[in-house]
Amino acid sequence: MPFQERFNQIVKKTKPVSPLRMWINTLVFSVITFVLGSLYLFVRRGDFDLYIANKAFAFVSIILIGLSFALSGLCYFWDFVDTKIIYRKVLGLVGFYYSVIHIFVSLFLLPNKFPLPSWVLGHIPTMIFATLGLIIFIVMAVVSNDDVMHELGSKRWRQTLRVGYLAYIFVMIHFGLLKYNSWIAWSNSGKFDLPPLSLIEIIFAGIVVILRIILEIAIRRRRAARQAEAAEVQPEPQTQVQTDTETPPQE
Ligand code: HEM
Numbered sequence: 278m279p280f281q282e283r284f285n286q287i288v289k290k291t292k293p294v295s296p297l298r299m300w301i302n303t304l305v306f307s308v309i310t311f312v313l314g315s316l317y318l319f320v321r322r323g324d325f326d327l328y329i330a331n332k333a334f335a336f337v338s339i340i341l342i343g344l345s346f347a348l349s350g351l352c353y354f355w356d357f358v359d360t361k362i363i364y365r366k367v368l369g370l371v372g373f374y375y376s377v378i379h380i381f382v383s384l385f386l387l388p389n390k391f392p393l394p395s396w397v398l399g400h401i402p403t404m405i406f407a408t409l410g411l412i413i414f415i416v417m418a419v420v421s422n423d424d425v426m427h428e429l430g431s432k433r434w435r436q437t438l439r440v441g442y443l444a445y446i447f448v449m450i451h452f453g454l455l456k457y458n459s460w461i462a463w464s465n466s467g468k469f470d471l472p473p474l475s476l477i478e479i480i481f482a483g484i485v486v487i488l489r490i491i492l493e494i495a496i497r498r499r500r501a502a503r504q505a506e507a508a509e510v511q512p513e514p515q516t517q518v519q520t521d522t523e524t525p526p527q528e
Pocket residue numbers: 328331332335336338339342376379380383384391404407408410411448451452455456474475478
């Protein structure tokens with residue numbers, strides 16, 4: 278079944294929920310995610326302050342934006358989260374707002390940890406990927422507005438949103454470059470410590486991207502199969518025309 282058809286079917290299944298209710302539910306979900314991330318960090322590090330809360334903000338952002346992307350694939354292949362498909366946009370937007378908090382805290386509220394401009398200058402590649410990701414997310418947040426969507430047309434709009442995956446990958450590179458050493462240190466430590474939260478984040482984000490690739494392959498295969506079927510049905514009238522021309526008209 279084509280993706281759009283399956284999507285319309287799923288949306289019909291979901292009970293109508295007011296936009297306000299969706300925002301409240303998503304905000305509550307984001308707070309629960311923040312608390313869980315913070316608890317994990319507290320257990321792992323034995324401490325909690327703004328520096329650690331900032332990691333939890335980044336965690337919520339990666340999880341919510343990832344879930345917003347993953348819902349398409351999850352609903353296409355399985356039906357256990359079908360009723361949640363309507364949350365894609367709000368999840369993405371709330372995740373984006375958390376990333377803005379994370380950026381603000383990193384740049385302006387933790388000068389002892391990340392002094393400006395030396396910290397940024399010392400981390401140019403990771404900052405380039407972070408900035409590119411941020412710019413794409415800003416465009417997506419603007420485009421997700423209903424008026425802009427109508428102006429772009431639904432196909433163009435969906436294509437623009439797909440660029441979001443690129444932003445997600447840029448962000449993976451952003452924190453992958455920053456955190457890679459801590460992953461190696463943890464794996465070489467030989468202790469039974471909890472893994473860094475950023476390692477869990479990169480695995481989660483990797484699964485989101487892989488799910489999208491599998492979804493794309495499935496959609497293309499089905500499209501190709503449908504086109505092949507249509508092509509098999511098509512030749513009939515052509516054969517008819519040929520036979521007509523070859524057969525001399527009956528008198
Ligand atoms: C210009 C924009 C950005 C800046 C200046 C920035 C800054 C930082 C800094 C300083 C860290 C290291 C934190 C630490 O070691 O405790 C970090 C890590 C991280 N950032 Fe960003 N960031 C930016 C954009 C983003 C965006 C857009 C996202 C998500 C959508 C994001 C997600 C993350 C994640 C998941 C981590 C790993 C946190 C951890 O240690 O567990 N960042 N970022």
